[in-house]
Amino acid sequence: MSEKKMLDDQHYEEMIQEESICINDNIVYEAPKSALYDTPMHYCPGCGHGVVHRLLAEVIEEMGILNDVIGVAPVGCSVLAYNYLNIDMSEAAHGRASAVATGIKRVLPEKLVFSYQGDGDLAAIGTGETIHTCNRGENILIIFINNGIYGMTGGQMAPTTLPDMKSTTSPFGRDVITMGAPLKMTDLVAQLPGTYYVTRQSVHKPTNVRKMKKAIQKSFEYQKQNKGTCFIEVVSNCPSNWKMTPVESNKWLEDNMLPYYPLGDLKTPDGK
Amino acid sequence: MKELKLMKGNEALAEAAIRAGCDAYFGYPITPQSEVLEYLSREANNRTGMTVLQAESEIASINMVYGAAGTGKKVMTSSSSPGISLMQEGISYIACAELPCLLVNVNRGGPGLGTIQPAQGDYFQSVKGGGHGDYRLIVLAPSTVQEMADFVGLSFELAFKYRNPVLILTDGALGQMMEKVELKPQMSREFKELEWATTGRKNGNGRVITSLHLKPDEMEVLNHHLQKKYREIEKNEIRYQAINCEDADYIIVAYGLVARICQKSADLAREKGIKVGVFRPITLFPFPYQQLKEVASNKKGILDVEMNSGQMIEDVRLALEGSVPVRFHGRMGGIVPSPEEILDKLEEKFIGGAV
Ligand SMILES: Cc1ncc(C[n+]2csc(CCOP(=O)(O)OP(=O)(O)O)c2C)c(N)n1
Ligand code: SF4
Numbered sequence: 209m210s211e212k213k214m215l216d217d218q219h220y221e222e223m224i225q226e227e228s229i230c231i232n233d234n235i236v237y238e239a240p241k242s243a244l245y246d247t248p249m250h251y252c253p254g255c256g257h258g259v260v261h262r263l264l265a266e267v268i269e270e271m272g273i274l275n276d277v278i279g280v281a282p283v284g285c286s287v288l289a290y291n292y293l294n295i296d297m298s299e300a301a302h303g304r305a306s307a308v309a310t311g312i313k314r315v316l317p318e319k320l321v322f323s324y325q326g327d328g329d330l331a332a333i334g335t336g337e338t339i340h341t342c343n344r345g346e347n348i349l350i351i352f353i354n355n356g357i358y359g360m361t362g363g364q365m366a367p368t369t370l371p372d373m374k375s376t377t378s379p380f381g382r383d384v385i386t387m388g389a390p391l392k393m394t395d396l397v398a399q400l401p402g403t404y405y406v407t408r409q410s411v412h413k414p415t416n417v418r419k420m421k422k423a424i425q426k427s428f429e430y431q432k433q434n435k436g437t438c439f440i441e442v443v444s445n446c447p448s449n450w451k452m453t454p455v456e457s458n459k460w461l462e463d464n465m466l467p468y469y470p471l472g473d474l475k476t477p478d479g480k
Numbered sequence: 481m482k483e484l485k486l487m488k489g490n491e492a493l494a495e496a497a498i499r500a501g502c503d504a505y506f507g508y509p510i511t512p513q514s515e516v517l518e519y520l521s522r523e524a525n526n527r528t529g530m531t532v533l534q535a536e537s538e539i540a541s542i543n544m545v546y547g548a549a550g551t552g553k554k555v556m557t558s559s560s561s562p563g564i565s566l567m568q569e570g571i572s573y574i575a576c577a578e579l580p581c582l583l584v585n586v587n588r589g590g591p592g593l594g595t596i597q598p599a600q601g602d603y604f605q606s607v608k609g610g611g612h613g614d615y616r617l618i619v620l621a622p623s624t625v626q627e628m629a630d631f632v633g634l635s636f637e638l639a640f641k642y643r644n645p646v647l648i649l650t651d652g653a654l655g656q657m658m659e660k661v662e663l664k665p666q667m668s669r670e671f672k673e674l675e676w677a678t679t680g681r682k683n684g685n686g687r688v689i690t691s692l693h694l695k696p697d698e699m700e701v702l703n704h705h706l707q708k709k710y711r712e713i714e715k716n717e718i719r720y721q722a723i724n725c726e727d728a729d730y731i732i733v734a735y736g737l738v739a740r741i742c743q744k745s746a747d748l749a750r751e752k753g754i755k756v757g758v759f760r761p762i763t764l765f766p767f768p769y770q771q772l773k774e775v776a777s778n779k780k781g782i783l784d785v786e787m788n789s790g791q792m793i794e795d796v797r798l799a800l801e802g803s804v805p806v807r808f809h810g811r812m813g814g815i816v817p818s819p820e821e822i823l824d825k826l827e828e829k830f831i832g833g834a835v
Contacts, residue, residue, distance in 0.1 A: 278680060288692075293686065295680075297678065298547060299692050307541075311548035312548060312550065312678070315531060336539075336540070337539075
């Protein structure tokens, strides 16, 4: 480290001390320490997974349900969620998270169970499990991260990939004639009598982050009341496989993903 | 007082599951074992509060089992050959995550959709792994309706003792046939929290059920641990039956239903003055290699009989290491050999006539 840098750091620290802004009264945000391990996440910079993990941790801590929650994370970029969330968790095979969650919830109905699934997982290989879990109205929360691509395996086409969007397996753009149109699973499950609360959120802007947090809170409240399946789609990004900077990816998400996957509630208890 | 009932094999197994205090069953209909799901749907929940859920597929069933077994509850599924094939990925995950549970395969004729008649074509799949990776199931092969019932409790005992999935490998005939069965008294479903099970965080640290270890050296350590456990199971859990083998000149080796038919063949042989004994492995994994070797030493010949093209015979040969001549008779596709047919083959292959 250069001498200049060291001086700068020192100067900076002194300045902080002098101004003394780091006092309890001034704290506006603290990491949810008991629900989130103090460890760096493996997610790429700017990826939505990290934000959703943090929100989950915040809600779990604030609701005081640390010892009542059991999470399921299937194969996909977030399979290691249990390295970040300090709660009881189960890994699941690709596509089977909602079946695994069903198994847990059926033998421990008093616990709060959630699955955390990617779009390849929930909308391709696990479509059957998703539909039937929602149709049975299992009392669980399904969080569905829709980043329009297969993240973990390196950017292949997902069922949610947009028309004409390029991926490693649709190098000329998704041709809807031969590859089908993007599947709107959230719209599908909203039709099923078993779902109680179905919503589409995002975490690309602070206001959206706050709304997403509310959606998680509500879902756990509904689960406590045994209302049926709660389903939250998060329209998210994958800067690495979209080959964009984090900022570009959020802009792209807004310009391209949101028109196809509009945000908002699809099904609410008051029947909106 | 003894509680005796006349029951179908599948129903006896289902009844035994209720009485063993099983917490949950997840399954999908397939002949010839749908009676298990049907019986449990009728009987289980109102008697013990047991969860019974008809899943949307065998893939869903086995993953529900994975989830529920991760909580330390007593859970099971059952199916028949094609359904068991669909479950293999999940079974591999369960074995790797070391979750105790009971699986039942009421084997039917294959490959493919095959027939709904009894067969033993799933021996390799059951005993040598089935799914991907180096894992073993404890495999029990009943040969009577009584054992269909008795092995349920035993399976749960072994599953929890070793944190390993246990498979009851039976067949369509045993599943469908009616016999007298003595039932065990009802056990309570009292739940004991297990320290590894995910039931909601306990001491400030989240517990994890997983089969993922990205670092190869960690994965190798886990594999060594599994292998050590399998060696332990081999040491402690071998079960077999040797019937009239001491004075026999010939031994028939068979498992499950076929072992029963072979006992009849052995009786017929003795009436003719040919001394035949029957060796029946009850645990197919662990296989009674040493026990078979001892029983078979100095015999004139071994006839291995199976309802397949010759699968267990590989283990029989491994056990005997060429010390005794081994011949095979098998029927496939759902055909059950008759006692006379088996005796004919024994005579033909060892005593006279064409080999
Ligand atoms: C049975 C099976 N098939 C394929 C894979 C390979 N695989 C792992 S993750 C994945 C897709 C991940 O995409 P997604 O579910 O959208 O999650 P993301 O990584 O984008 O968060 C695939 C195909 C697997 N692990 N198991
Ligand atoms: S590959 Fe994509 S989804 Fe996976 S961590 Fe990186 S940005 Fe996130």
